[in-house]
Amino acid sequence: MRILDRYLLRTFGRMFGLTAGAFAGIYLLIEFFERVDDFIEHHGTLSQYLRYFGWKLPVIFVDIAPLAVLLSVFLTLGSFTRHGELTAMRACGLSLARISRPLLLAALLISTAHFLAGDMLVPHGVRVTRHILKHELVGRPMFARRQNMVWFREGDAVVFVKLILPQKGLLKGVTIYQVDKSFHLRQRIDAASARYSPERGWVLRDLVLHRFSPEGEVTQKEKRASMPYPLDKSPGDFQANQLDNRELGFAELLSLSRRLTAEGYDTTRYRVDLHNRLAYSATCFIMACLGIPFALQRGRGSHLALGIAISVGIGMVYFLLQSTMIAFGYAGVLPPWAAAWSGNILTGLLAAWLILTRAR
Incomplete structure (x- = not known):
């Protein structure tokens, strides 16, 4: 040089x-x-x-x-x-x-x-x-999370959310597993989305409801256009847990984009x-x-x-x-x-x- x-x-x-x-x-x-x-x-x-x-x-x-x-x-x-x-x-x-x-x-x-x-x-x-x-100081509840997917416990139910859009009050790809005290599955709800309104709370859209017998067999399958569900979480709680894209490396963000596009x-x-x-x-x-x-x-x-x-x-x-x-x-x-x-x-x-x- x-x-x-x-x-x-x-x-x-x-x-x-x-x-x-x-x-x-x-x-x-x-x-x-x-x-x-x-x-x-x-x-x-x-x-x-x-x-x-x-x-x-x-x-x-x-x-x-x-x-x-x-x-x-x-x-x-x-x-x-x-x-x-x-x-x-x-x-x-x-x-x-x-x-x-x-x-x-x-x-x-x-x-x-x-x-x-x-x-x-x-x-x-x-x-x-x-x-x-958001969590240590303010004390917002913390959910188990992988990329932009979230798992959390809600009373006798385990809730899985595939995509969170808290600014719109919208959850996409919602699955709710309701279990008994022995943790046997009693009911499963698969909803395309859930939208929040201050008046009605969370409303599931385009859902399929499965009910199970004590032996684990499906006893009833029902499709509904919408159904209110009492989730004790506000969009603000999901906002605190929402994945910021800057939390992902370039390869992770690319992988997430391709996976969600394919879905x-x-x-x-x-x-x-x-x-x-x-x-x-x-x-x-x-x-x-x-x-x-x-x-x-x-x-x-x-x-x-x-x-x-x-x-x-x-x-x-x-x-x-x-x-x-x-x-x-x-x-x-x-x-x-x-x-x-x-x-x-x-x-x-x-x-x-x-x-x-x-x-x-």
Whole structure:
């Protein structure tokens, strides 16, 4: 590796460490003030504080990495421009592409680390923080769960739910096993769905009811369009146990999406999140490309306050655009790949146009 490349990477690494640390500190401070009332109200222990905010760090890194890369590139090239180093490099015959190459390679490595962190560390971090906040502090009931499937005991019944949509007050693929004191099966209910209303509670839809004799033989089979069932759980209880897609690694999320698709369920949300997992990691590289022309356009006027303002402004516009596209994807207005990648495509085209304009 050439001396120039090492110098560029060392400067970029120092800037990235400072900006990532600053953004993470601000993020943690905001998170602390948002959650401290919950911890105080429910008498949280020091161990819960440390575990909650410690496992928040991987989530924070994944969230702030693109902005940190953008600001780091801006400040790195801005400092070279301000001290005349970039002019000296160009005078020695080095092109903008050659100068930027180490920074783009570093951004590519950060994108890779970003994906790996989101695939390996973030799922566990999200699980731990959710468990501390929803169950250890608030005391919501906890269900046995595998991926997005839930098992729980309800009086003399064991309930299995294949898919939970608590925002809609909807459960899909519900099976209820009613047993006697000896745990012999007396009745089984298979329902396509269960919908909650404040007036009627849970109502099973498109169900088949089987009754069993003491010997375990089916004595009656009955189909019904609907039937109320007294589940002592609210959508809020299911919300606390709902599987956040960030709790799954990429391979697990892909497997879940394929399985639910094969079983006839709508998996639009899962497919959007799959594409978004890749697209958001690629954002680190896209932001590095965008930071190069912005830093060069400011010339000797590049400084910390301006860099922060431009980076935050670009980040707000990007994330507003990306959130809008993702919402369109969830609603089925856009294909999942288009919803997840459109923000990166538009930002990449803008970066390419600015770089080509600057290189003239």
